Amino acid sequence: MDKPIVTTELSRDLNLFHLTMMGLGMMIGAGVFLGIGNAIRIAGPGGVLLTFALNTLLALFTAMSYGELSSAIPRAGGAYNFARIGFGRGTSFLAGWMEWFASSVAGSMYAITFAIYTVRYLEQLGVLSWLPVHTLLVKPVAVLIALFFLYINYRGASETGKAGAIMTAGQTLFLIVIAVVGLIVAIRDTSRLQNFQPFLPFGWSRLFITMGFTYVAFEGFEVIAQAGDEAKEPKKNLPKAMLYSVYIVGITYVAVAFATVVSVKAGSPGVAGEPWQWIGSFRERGFGEAVSKLIPFGNFLLTLAVIFASTSALNATIYSATRASYALGRDRMLPGLFARISKRKRTPWFALLATGLIVLLVATVLPTMDVASSASLMFLFLFFLVNLCVIKIRLNMSDELQYGYLTPLFPLVPLLAISVQVVLVAELRHMSLIALIVAPVWILAGILIYIFYSRSRALPAESEIQILEEVVAPEGDEYRIMVPVANPENALSLVWNTHKIGSSRPSRIKLLHMVPVPDQVALGDAGEYMTEGREGIVEAMLYLVQRFPITTTFRYCRNVARGITSAVRERNIDLLIMGWHGKSGDRRFRIGSTLDPVISRAPCNIIILKGCGSKTFKNILVPLFGDANDAFALDTAERMVQEQEGEITAMPLRGAAKKHRGIWSEERYLERLLRRVEHRPVKVRLKATPPMDPVKAVLRESGSYDLVVLGLSGSFLRQVGVPTPAEQIARQCSTPLVLAKASQGLSALTKRWI
Amino acid sequence: MGKTISIIVALLCDVDGEALRVTESQQIFAGSRTEVLEIIIGVAIIAFCLGAASAFVFYSRRQINRIARMKRSTYRDIMQNRHG
Numbered sequence: 047m048d049k050p051i052v053t054t055e056l057s058r059d060l061n062l063f064h065l066t067m068m069g070l071g072m073m074i075g076a077g078v079f080l081g082i083g084n085a086i087r088i089a090g091p092g093g094v095l096l097t098f099a100l101n102t103l104l105a106l107f108t109a110m111s112y113g114e115l116s117s118a119i120p121r122a123g124g125a126y127n128f129a130r131i132g133f134g135r136g137t138s139f140l141a142g143w144m145e146w147f148a149s150s151v152a153g154s155m156y157a158i159t160f161a162i163y164t165v166r167y168l169e170q171l172g173v174l175s176w177l178p179v180h181t182l183l184v185k186p187v188a189v190l191i192a193l194f195f196l197y198i199n200y201r202g203a204s205e206t207g208k209a210g211a212i213m214t215a216g217q218t219l220f221l222i223v224i225a226v227v228g229l230i231v232a233i234r235d236t237s238r239l240q241n242f243q244p245f246l247p248f249g250w251s252r253l254f255i256t257m258g259f260t261y262v263a264f265e266g267f268e269v270i271a272q273a274g275d276e277a278k279e280p281k282k283n284l285p286k287a288m289l290y291s292v293y294i295v296g297i298t299y300v301a302v303a304f305a306t307v308v309s310v311k312a313g314s315p316g317v318a319g320e321p322w323q324w325i326g327s328f329r330e331r332g333f334g335e336a337v338s339k340l341i342p343f344g345n346f347l348l349t350l351a352v353i354f355a356s357t358s359a360l361n362a363t364i365y366s367a368t369r370a371s372y373a374l375g376r377d378r379m380l381p382g383l384f385a386r387i388s389k390r391k392r393t394p395w396f397a398l399l400a401t402g403l404i405v406l407l408v409a410t411v412l413p414t415m416d417v418a419s420s421a422s423l424m425f426l427f428l429f430f431l432v433n434l435c436v437i438k439i440r441l442n443m444s445d446e447l448q449y450g451y452l453t454p455l456f457p458l459v460p461l462l463a464i465s466v467q468v469v470l471v472a473e474l475r476h477m478s479l480i481a482l483i484v485a486p487v488w489i490l491a492g493i494l495i496y497i498f499y500s501r502s503r504a505l506p507a508e509s510e511i512q513i514l515e516e517v518v519a520p521e522g523d524e525y526r527i528m529v530p531v532a533n534p535e536n537a538l539s540l541v542w543n544t545h546k547i548g549s550s551r552p553s554r555i556k557l558l559h560m561v562p563v564p565d566q567v568a569l570g571d572a573g574e575y576m577t578e579g580r581e582g583i584v585e586a587m588l589y590l591v592q593r594f595p596i597t598t599t600f601r602y603c604r605n606v607a608r609g610i611t612s613a614v615r616e617r618n619i620d621l622l623i624m625g626w627h628g629k630s631g632d633r634r635f636r637i638g639s640t641l642d643p644v645i646s647r648a649p650c651n652i653i654i655l656k657g658c659g660s661k662t663f664k665n666i667l668v669p670l671f672g673d674a675n676d677a678f679a680l681d682t683a684e685r686m687v688q689e690q691e692g693e694i695t696a697m698p699l700r701g702a703a704k705k706h707r708g709i710w711s712e713e714r715y716l717e718r719l720l721r722r723v724e725h726r727p728v729k730v731r732l733k734a735t736p737p738m739d740p741v742k743a744v745l746r747e748s749g750s751y752d753l754v755v756l757g758l759s760g761s762f763l764r765q766v767g768v769p770t771p772a773e774q775i776a777r778q779c780s781t782p783l784v785l786a787k788a789s790q791g792l793s794a795l796t797k798r799w800i
Numbered sequence: 801m802g803k804t805i806s807i808i809v810a811l812l813c814d815v816d817g818e819a820l821r822v823t824e825s826q827q828i829f830a831g832s833r834t835e836v837l838e839i840i841i842g843v844a845i846i847a848f849c850l851g852a853a854s855a856f857v858f859y860s861r862r863q864i865n866r867i868a869r870m871k872r873s874t875y876r877d878i879m880q881n882r883h884g
Contacts, residue, residue: 092838092839092842095842095846096842096845096846099845099846099849099850100845100849102849102850102853103849103852103853106853106856106857110856110860113860117864242839243835243839244835244838245835245838245839245842246838246842279868281867281868281873282864282865282868285860285864286860286861286864289856289857289860289861290857292853293853293854293857296850296853297850300846300850440875444874444875444876445874445875445876446874447874447875448872448873448874449867449873449874449875449878450864450867450868450873451860451863451864451867452863452867452875452878454856454859454860454863634876634877634880635876
């Protein structure tokens with residue numbers, strides 16, 4: 047008898063406040079306390095403000111990408127998940143692998159920061175006078191605090207979020223107090239504003255170094271993305287929490303940096319040289335020294351704040367690292383043990399244990415600051431990857447995903463973030479030599495694990511398109527035509543017309559049948575859906591096998607349009623021929639739910655046939671819109687028309703002349719078009735357009751012809767909007783119709799690359 | 801605001817590039833023309849960054865709330881209901 051199947055899943059109990067606080071907690075960690083002094087030393091008093099302001103905007107750009115992806119794919123795994131859907135298994139494994147390491151090492155850095163400040167404070171109280179060397183205590187304290195937060199994380203998401211939220215609220219409050227006091231001091235004593243002179247003593251270029259150095263303090267939104275499985279209303283709360291946390295932290299950092307600079311009065315006792323030079327001379331402790339001058343009990347309060355900050359950051363990083371390794375285990379990229387969830391606590395206990403081992407090992411053995419630099423390097427790489435993912439996923443899957451948020455000014459914002467992140471990665475080389483060794487070693491280890499373990503064991507992703515069965519003919523240099531066949535009824539007419547279009551040049555025809563598999567069915571069981579559609583393919587093969595070399599492919603996928611465009615890219619197709627029943631079943635689409643995305647995204651020439659059957663055409667009407675598709679429409683008409691007896695009528699529409707002002711005359715335009723196509727012995731005559739709306743004019747004329755061939759313009763980025771005149775004609779025309787869209791240079795190249 | 805304007809006016813009038821002598825602004829920022837210009841540009845960049853960040857956050861918040869009210873929210877649905 048089978049045992050009852052018990053499934054466990056992560057509990058959804060983190061609300062917007064918890065999520066925002068988790069992000070804040072990871073950001074307001076050791077980064078800002080250690081970063082301000084160094085930033086002042088490197089870039090000057092104005093430089094530190096500019097550094098944090100520019101980083102706020104840059105981090106917000108990446109947070110918007112994270113927000114869009116998290117809202118559409120709200121699952122544990124963050125960047126790992128996005129890379130898997132955007133780029134496939136190999137890249138996603140590396141993303142998850144680096145995310146795990148970066149978060150774990152950052153966690154051990156926070157544990158040590160906590161230990162250093164705790165021991166220092168106990169020292170000041172005289173509690174440790176019996177110990178000969180106080181620093182001996184640092185490592186054991188770091189281990190103890192790491193163990194405590196590992197246990198907190200084991201207790202569950204709710205406890206994790208609540209514990210983090212309380213500590214984060216404390217440290218944020220402390221920073222706000224410092225900022226307010228700084229502002230009051232500056233207002234009461236305006237001479238302190240002279241501390242900002244010189245504003246940028248070493249010039250503007252130093253800003254890149256300080257931006258790279260302090261960017262670590264803005265990486266908290268990653269932990270929010272990790273909470274996808276545990277967030278309430280994830281589509282709404284995940285992007286909001288990411289944006290809020292970056293915004294709050296950015297404003298707070300700028301205000302605190304301002305307060306730090308004005309906290310010291312020039313010429314006061316103990317302050318040598320310019321105030322900014324004095325603060326910078328303390329490097330990592332610069333912030334602390336400045337704060338101790340600004341508020342009473344500054345040292346005590348600062349210690350308290352650092353303890354709060356480092357513990358909440360430790361909590362968040364352990365959480366983030368655990369979820370990254372859990373996601374790797376869930377998809378069998380790492381052993382299945384990593385995906386085991388405790389039935390009692392509902393937390394991934396083994397992933398937590400493995401993360402704990404890394405945190406403890408690094409905290410006790412390795413030089414933390416240098417390894418933390420390599421963690422920063424990997425975080426920047428992850429952000430770079432996520433910005434690429436948001437572009438690719440928006441262009442390829444925007445009709446399938448249910449978004450909760452869309453990045454504004456797309457794709458400018460992610461592209462800008464990518465460019466600046468590249469510069470920051472380059473600047474990080476100034477920070478640590480060990481980082482430049484540790485990061486590649488960890489990545490290399492990840493690549494080896496993927497090759498020898500994960501690649502053969504990983505579960506197929508939901509979005510992956512599988513080739514089920516393929517009959518391949520030898521490859522050659524011929525013109526490559528792909529014909530997706532949806533049902534047996536249309537197959538013969540498609541093949542008949544493909545024959546006509548392809549017969550004038552050496553061609554290779556690839557027949558494709560996509561097998562859509564419902565979401566409820568595992569991709570592994572897709573074989574059951576093979577029967578339907580197979581007859582059409584076989585029929586088409588029998589007809590064409592005598593004339594052309596053929597490749598036939600069966601593919602199963604979740605989405606037909608994406609399957610077709612991916613096949614076009616993979617096989618480097620020159621021409622895609624598809625059938626259309628003449629109307630869109632879904633009002634949201636202009637032509638059809640499959641055709642619209644394919645027209646927008648397929649990087650090749652496209653011909654769409656409507657009602658063409660197996661007829662021969664003697665009289666063809668080609669309305670000319672004055673765009674790049676006119677020549678291709680004319681070329682297609684010449685291939686479709688009956689040789690010798692056939693005639694083509696070109697009808698330049700009103701408005702086409704406007705696009706060619708200065709060179710326009712209908713005769714000259716047609717002459718130029720005919721020069722661009724491979725002109726065959728077919729009569730082409732020119733017809734003037736009646737003085738009326740172009741759509742009405744074509745519809746009225748179409749009744750007198752056997753076939754209408756229309757050029758179809760389709761923008762690379764514009765996937766929605768009002769129908770174009772060609773689309774309006776296509777929908778209303780009762781005459782057999784062909785839509786022709788030419789692949790256009792740079793646009794097609796970009797589509798192939800993306 | 802008044803001080804900022806007086807600094808900008810002084811910068812525009814300062815033809816020989818020597819130290820500024822503006823009565824009120826002198827107390828806070830007394831330096832060469834380049835230094836004061838650096839401060840003005842720097843502060844403008846900081847204001848721009850924080851202003852742009854605020855605009856992005858508030859626009860995004862509105863958009864998230866609007867999308868949350870939609871039954872279907874593919875990219876196409878959202879674009880077609882941009883003003884809905």
